[in-house]
Amino acid sequence: MRYISTRGGMPPKTFTEILLSGLAPDGGLAVPESYPRVSPADMEAWRHLDYQALAFQILSRFMEDIPADDLHRIIARTYTTEAFGSPDITPVRTLEPGLHILCLSNGPTLAFKDIAMQLLGNLFEYTLAKTNDELNILGATSGDTGSSAEYAMRGKRGIRVFMLSPLGKMSRFQTAQMFSLLDDNIFNIAIRGVFDDCQDIVKAVSNDRDFKQQYQIGTVNSINWARIAAQIVYYFKGYFAVTQSNDQQVSFSVPSGNFGNIFAGHVARMMGLPIKHLILATNENDVLDEFFRTGLYRPRTTAETHHTSSPSMDISKASNFERFIFDLTERDATRVRELWRSVDKGNAFDLFGTALWIKAKDFGFVSGASNHASRIETIRNLYQEYKVLVDTHTADGVKVGLEHREPGIPLICMETALPAKFAETIQEAVGIEPSRPAGFENLESLPQRFEIMDKDANAVKTFLVQKIKHH
Numbered sequence: 001m002r003y004i005s006t007r008g009g010m011p012p013k014t015f016t017e018i019l020l021s022g023l024a025p026d027g028g029l030a031v032p033e034s035y036p037r038v039s040p041a042d043m044e045a046w047r048h049l050d051y052q053a054l055a056f057q058i059l060s061r062f063m064e065d066i067p068a069d070d071l072h073r074i075i076a077r078t079y080t081t082e083a084f085g086s087p088d089i090t091p092v093r094t095l096e097p098g099l100h101i102l103c104l105s106n107g108p109t110l111a112f113k114d115i116a117m118q119l120l121g122n123l124f125e126y127t128l129a130k131t132n133d134e135l136n137i138l139g140a141t142s143g144d145t146g147s148s149a150e151y152a153m154r155g156k157r158g159i160r161v162f163m164l165s166p167l168g169k170m171s172r173f174q175t176a177q178m179f180s181l182l183d184d185n186i187f188n189i190a191i192r193g194v195f196d197d198c199q200d201i202v203k204a205v206s207n208d209r210d211f212k213q214q215y216q217i218g219t220v221n222s223i224n225w226a227r228i229a230a231q232i233v234y235y236f237k238g239y240f241a242v243t244q245s246n247d248q249q250v251s252f253s254v255p256s257g258n259f260g261n262i263f264a265g266h267v268a269r270m271m272g273l274p275i276k277h278l279i280l281a282t283n284e285n286d287v288l289d290e291f292f293r294t295g296l297y298r299p300r301t302t303a304e305t306h307h308t309s310s311p312s313m314d315i316s317k318a319s320n321f322e323r324f325i326f327d328l329t330e331r332d333a334t335r336v337r338e339l340w341r342s343v344d345k346g347n348a349f350d351l352f353g354t355a356l357w358i359k360a361k362d363f364g365f366v367s368g369a370s371n372h373a374s375r376i377e378t379i380r381n382l383y384q385e386y387k388v389l390v391d392t393h394t395a396d397g398v399k400v401g402l403e404h405r406e407p408g409i410p411l412i413c414m415e416t417a418l419p420a421k422f423a424e425t426i427q428e429a430v431g432i433e434p435s436r437p438a439g440f441e442n443l444e445s446l447p448q449r450f451e452i453m454d455k456d457a458n459a460v461k462t463f464l465v466q467k468i469k470h471h
């Protein structure tokens with residue numbers, strides 16, 4: 001299997017060739033030349049596999065240039081009971097017949113991003129070792145992505161992480177989670193500014209091509225294909241857990257921001273997994289809900305982007321969405337290029353009334369949005385009815401999922417973070433403190449290490465050079 005760009009300007013490449021790169025050279029996103037199809041015999045055999053064996057079956061189809069033995073080892077090292085809390089890795093919790101939560105948040109940082117990021121850490125280390133290369137990951141975070149990346153890359157040979165965050169703007173829990181990492185390949189840089197200032201610095205450094213090349217600067221953002229591939233696995237795992245036979249359909253409800261998680265569900269469906277609906281749930285930042293309701297895709301400005309009680313979904317545009325439009329246009333790179341010529345300038349496109357919009361119905365997407373009040377109400381209802389506590393992101397998915405629930409079709413709601421990360425909102429909803437998993441009790445009192453810097457790209461570059469040369 002080889003990879004092409006959604007904008008048609010990249011000669012086909014192997015998986016390891018696209019693993020470490022961000023955008024394709026033409027500005028598009030890497031996608032497989034075609035999706036592998038899963039046969040009825042595969043489905044029959046896969047139903048009985050444990051997480052690691054299932055992951056191998058799925059990932060090996062996307063990572064053909066990694067030798068099978070090596071991929072087995074990488075998967076075994078990644079998906080351990082120790083790292084994810086149970087041998088199931090993504091266990092299902094059944095609230096009542098036909099209503100389930102797929103628990104994706106028992107990894108090291110208590111959010112679903114760990115499932116993909118932990119694999120990415122091991123894949124990066126493996127491929128860098130083969131070529132004797134180094135990688136310096138530069139990123140900006142306002143919460144989950146940064147800590148998930150750091151926990152995946154800590155202690156990895158050939159990799160350093162430089163993570164910018166807005167000084168004093170993250171929750172105490174999130175700050176402690178990142179800043180208490182004392183590994184010598186992890187560098188936390190707290191910027192005197194807001195998240196957008198951090199992102200601007202990352203952009204400025206990445207746009208300096210010579211610097212980027214000389215110091216082997218890379219990223220780990222949500223457009224990385226390996227992250228999508230890793231997320232496909234739990235759609236299959238969740239399906240097998242709640243069905244008895246492979247002719248049954250299920251629907252998934254997915255709290256969405258950058259369209260990475262639900263896009264993995266789309267790929268699973270294209271591979272042949274019997275998914276009836278992919279229920280896309282947004283918070284007040286409803287760019288994607290608006291598209292799936294009306295056909296209008298309108299990226300927001302920073303000023304129009306709300307800070308919500310589900311902060312990991314506070315996005316102004318959805319970076320993986322271009323991949324879906326590529327499939328919707330039957331992989332017409334010219335059309336994608338035209339549409340994104342306008343998106344890249346911050347403009348909208350509207351498919352309403354076109355043949356594409358009619359065709360969009362065939363992909364199983366439906367959508368809805370939550371607001372703070374409806375998330376609080378959902379958290380409270382689930383607690384009262386089932387004695388189950390969910391976080392604000394998961395609540396968003398459950399709220400919208402229930403609106404689209406159909407008789408006879410099991411509904412699987414993705415749990416994308418644990419309530420312990422958002423204790424304040426849980427207090428507001430149900431008046432109790434969510435319990436913390438073992439090992440997190442004293443997080444905020446652990447020693448912390450971080451640099452404080454002004455919002456100055458040159459100062460950050462100087463810091464990077466100094467650390468890269470001396471570590």
Ligand SMILES: *Cc1c(COP(=O)(O)O)cnc(C)c1O
Pocket residue numbers: 111112113144145222255256257258259260261262312313393416417
């Ligand atoms: C990242 C994140 C999301 C959104 O996932 P996307 O793949 O960006 O759509 C939802 N919930 C939580 C807790 C997250 O960290």
